[in-house]
Amino acid sequence: MSKTTSGKATSSRRKRPYRGVSANERVAERRQQFVDAGLVCFGDHGYHAVTVKQLCQQAKLTERYFYESFSGREDLFAAVYDGAVERLQDRLLTATAPCAPKLGNMARAGLDAFFGLLREDARVARILMMEVLTVSPGMERRAQAATLRFATLLEQMTASTSTGSPTDIPDMNLIASGLIGATVHIAMRWIADGYHPTQSIVLDTTMLLFDGIIQKLGHAPNN
Amino acid sequence: MSKTTSGKATSSRRKRPYRGVSANERVAERRQQFVDAGLVCFGDHGYHAVTVKQLCQQAKLTERYFYESFSGREDLFAAVYDGAVERLQDRLLTATAPCAPKLGNMARAGLDAFFGLLREDARVARILMMEVLTVSPGMERRAQAATLRFATLLEQMTASTSTGSPTDIPDMNLIASGLIGATVHIAMRWIADGYHPTQSIVLDTTMLLFDGIIQKLGHAPNN
């Protein structure tokens, strides 16, 4: 441990506020600075091209504080990734909620929110869809888990509105994974092509794939 | 250059056969040994976790010969990747050709060949679908280009058999990217789940997505 060598009898007076904020808050602030810096650095140059020093430079903090909150680059990346996933999840829920329970409308609204987020922030796009796969086997599993959550979300949406018999669909979770994969790949191509064609065309095109499945669930195309 | 300091007058006598094979053949053999080693190492541990020394150990050759044929890890990876793409392409063409021009049958045969290859060799799967995205921006472009080739292949297959009016489909190439993405993601989940459920169920499920699009092209589902 650090501190002085004396016991913890003075613990109630140990950590002082600084510049008006408590110690815990300052630590949290610095941690957030690193998370923000990670989004920028990882999003712009990729995980493996970024060093701790660069992250510190971007965060305007020094290595000492980096290791205060993170055990290493991977630890920071996990925080950045989780933040991005949460951001996406919030968006999706906010966008789709008003459309419930019309499956087609929900899908369209969710996809539009997704593409909108990617266009707003290419860094988030890169971290969500690519970098996460390359950090480590552990992060790869985390990404699979996150994808699974989205797939389950999709699955629940369809299950709650589906009227067909269950045996019609071999494995809805796998289909959901497929739809997510289709969306992700379309998005990657869209970004690689400099956000061309327009978002609404990309949205319509992606919806063709979703419609094909939604129809199989016993819904009218416009539902 | 290496060799002795004398001129190239003795070039005809310079390179001797060794152990029965010519110099060029030996170089090519060694190169192939490294490509094979790259498939194993990159496929098992991922590009960024592999060192030149490990590659040499796997290839049972030394660094000296590594730099004889490759400028560095990325150069080798490119060779490994290109080999994997070629292997996949051959499989797809061989599998789909007898089914032409029935679109549905071609898609099913191609997908079955694809899933079969991935099950045979998880290393190829990883290199084709994941590692290639993480090596460098240049390799990423190469992967995009390869995906585009497959998408164009798909596009041509549909175009040659489609009877609908062209304006029905906003962007067939984008749709093809989507279908490929769906297939890739389904495959990744399949592999992550230890090749479960069975290949035939995965195939049926993936075909649901393809059928949805094929139907929109004016074909009967069984075509």
Place this chain on the structure above:
DNA sequence: ATTTAGTGACAAGATGTGTTGTCACTTTAT
């Protein structure tokens, strides 16, 4: 005013990797 914790810049050792070079040994051709 003095003391103590917090802060920021930087140094330095430890570590791992890429890359080139050396040397003894083997095989081939004369």
Place this chain on the structure above:
DNA sequence: ATAAAGTGACAACACATCTTGTCACTAAAT
């Protein structure tokens, strides 16, 4: 038999990064 090219194991250097530690300075509490 001898010389020259091929081979394989390994050493050594350069280089970048991680990680911990030091030190002077600032802000806050007594």
